[in-house]
Amino acid sequence: MRLSTRARYGTRFMLELALNFDQGNIFLKDIAKKEEISEKYLSQLVIPLKASGLISSSRGAHGGYRLAKSLSQITLKDIIQVLEGNLSLVECVKNPSVCSRVSKCVTRDIWEKLDETISGVLSSVTLEDLVNLQNKAN
Amino acid sequence: MRLSTRARYGTRFMLELALNFDQGNIFLKDIAKKEEISEKYLSQLVIPLKASGLISSSRGAHGGYRLAKSLSQITLKDIIQVLEGNLSLVECVKNPSVCSRVSKCVTRDIWEKLDETISGVLSSVTLEDLVNLQNKAN
DNA sequence: TATTATTATTACTAATATGGTAGTTTTAAT
């Protein structure tokens, strides 16, 4: 039950965009350096983030990335969902057809409850909250 | 962020022991058949469960497995912790020395909070609860 | 229009985790 590096790195990338929301386009290269994440690897994570409409980008000189929504409109759930695909702890919760035992499986009910709890936490935290936390820490 | 098959299969194994708590030793083979889990694979999961003192076993004819504690004393957290090792979503939460950015990393605070939430849910569910759920369903 | 700095795309790779299978040994009841 580990959070993937995709999700963790992607969240940190989004946080950096949030911290520089008013600066216009930010270079991926700069974020990679500041967050100590491989530039090439980060450039893979950015693809689904852009496709989902959470960020937008400009090519060429003076290009870069920027958030496509306001800080309070982007939750951790949005970000992690995009980077991990299915947020569910167990496949059968979202997709019951993968297991014939679903109807008689009590443990599934628990995993479902746990899924809901996790989603609740993740959707309650926005980029705005992270920025506030960051500012308070300094 | 998936729950491993180890954790899922192991939980179902423990639930079967709980459902047959008063029957004495239960054969792993029978549980494997009923739960449709590979017998050999299940026999690997049973090793840490025994080592942790959650179950005990007898060899030879009329051998088998049984719970080593009462139903209300075994939580899902106990089981999953044994089978997955570290319950933490992110390594740095339990083991800060793995990352030099820990002191300045705001996202880590969120992962820590999420860890606590998950632990709370898992430690609130006992085998007794699962048995009650199962009985109510029938 | 040539240059430069950036994102975008594609292809590959090494390491690790997952989900097993197979065979042998030990143990204990009958």
Added chain:
DNA sequence: ATTAAAACTACCATATTAGTAATAATAATA
């Protein structure tokens, strides 16, 4: 002695994770 079970040991195939590398497309600007 036989039998039925757990215990132990050694593999193995596949998927996932976490990258690296090289190249193409794009857009500002000198």
